[in-house]
């Protein structure tokens with residue numbers, strides 16, 4: 001029997017069941033096809049097979065292309081992967097940002113912010129001096145205002161840096177075509193910083209060219225630092241990231257001679273470190289089953305040179321300085337352990353003010369903290385804050401590092417070897433004896449108030465002249481006012497270079513003038529030391545005063561009695577207050 005059933009109005013090469021299937025696969029298909037039919041008289045069913053065929057072809061082509069390119073890459077392309085959390089990422093970015101071909105790319109990331117691979121500090125300092133030099137070279141003694149105007153306008157226009165944006169970039173390196181790919185790590189959240197990867201690729205199965213490029217990038221990066229002391233800080237960029245060491249500033253090394261301390265103590269500290277770092281020492285330790293570590297404790301009142309000595313030692317030995325603030329609540333024992341685990345083979349780790357961090361207690365108690373400092377905060381010699389940490393009995397409640405956690409990373413079974421640990425404190429007597437036992441602290445240096453000899457030495461080091469101070473004194477200057485001020489200014493202006501050689505070179509044409517300057521300064525130093533009582537002030541206090549009169553030592557001496565009196569009065573008042581509180 002024939003059925004009277006009516007089919008939908010859609011007609012064409014597709015059967016109703018096929019159309020129904022399409023409706024399932026492409027919701028709204030029937031509706032759209034009816035609209036097209038009624039208004040435009042187009043029957044899309046007539047083209048559907050063509051469309052499907054094209055889609056199948058495109059999908060197959062894509063699949064084949066992907067497979068072919070994967071096979072091609074596998075057999076004919078070498079590729080290096082560089083991860084953001086590795087320092088080599090900085091090497092490569094630094095190198096790239098200085099390549100002319102990379103500057104020409106039309107997809108790039110522009111930035112001015114200093115980071116691991118761009119640090120403008122040194123360039124800016126050198127630039128400032130150049131401005132001054134240019135004005136001086138015109139034959140006139142540059143005035144501050146003239147120079148400052150130029151420096152300020154330079155500061156307004158920070159250097160723009162460009163690095164390739166995400167995606168592929170092609171370039172030639174040593175006559176070979178290479179590809180650089182910048183990628184976000186798949187599956188990572190956008191706000192997570194630690195998720196970038198770089199891929200370097202070249203044709204052929206031999207990756208030598210890539211390794212050469214990476215070695216060149218490393219060399220460029222390392223040479224940029226030259227003899228600067230590089231400071232790393234243990235922190236994390238955001239709350240979800242793990243703790244890691246982040247490169248902070250790179251500073252000119254501080255000459256050891258500028259740290260005023262008993263010569264014998266200073267020398268035995270340096271000799272001890274040198275002995276420890278000697279290539280044979282590691283084996284000596286391991287042959288005897290002794291963990292290869294060395295710890296130092298610097299203690300004394302604030303501003304007596306603890307940080308300065310550590311910084312100077314790092315500069316002298318060309319070691320990187322790793323700074324860690326134990327006061328952070330966010331830093332737990334795992335974070336601490338992971339930071340110590342990734343320390344390089346040779347470095348100095350500086351834990352400042354450990355008494356403030358709460359290591360004044362017995363094991364199991366927690367160090368509680370102040371907010372985390374920023375990465376750029378550390379300037380050796382300027383750290384003076386006493387963290388207002390408190391100690392709470394429950395380690396789990398607030399986070400933070402326990403004393404036993406600290407002891408574990410210092411010399412636990414899994415503790416890292418090779419590093420030099422320096423801890424500083426203002427109150428050694430408050431520290432737990434466990435922290436001070438040999439193996440954890442192998443040498444203790446006491447920093448005290450200045451003696452008469454220290455005061456003289458400080459005075460001389462501030463007013464005397466180093467070769468670097470007069471590197472620009474290529475022509476005799478006529479002093480603008482003929483006063484002691486102008487003569488002092490011309491030879492004491494700059495104290496920023498690493499060499500601390502005092503002038504006295506036989507061939508130096510300025511030798512006579514400088515020698516008489518030196519003997520004058522040494523005479524004035526005696527006068528100053530006669531005014532300032534020994535054992536009363538810290539080096540920082542004396543330095544602070546002398547810096548207020550850095551151009552005219554005579555004026556410093558004139559004002560010294562009054563300054564001494566007011567400083568001592570304030571000190572006594574503070575001590576009285578502390579006694580009663």
Ligand SMILES: Nc1ncnc2c1ncn2[C@@H]1O[C@H](COP(=O)(O)OP(=O)(O)OP(=O)(O)O)[C@@H](O)[C@H]1O
Pocket residue numbers: 258259260261300301302303304305306307308309352380381382383384385424425426447538539540541543
């Ligand atoms: N012994 C010293 N020799 C030379 N300069 C010193 C000395 N002590 C302090 N200074 C000067 O005082 C400033 C502070 O010094 P530094 O940070 O080294 O002191 P500190 O003992 O580490 O202080 P704190 O305990 O507060 O951390 C620096 O600018 C440094 O140049």
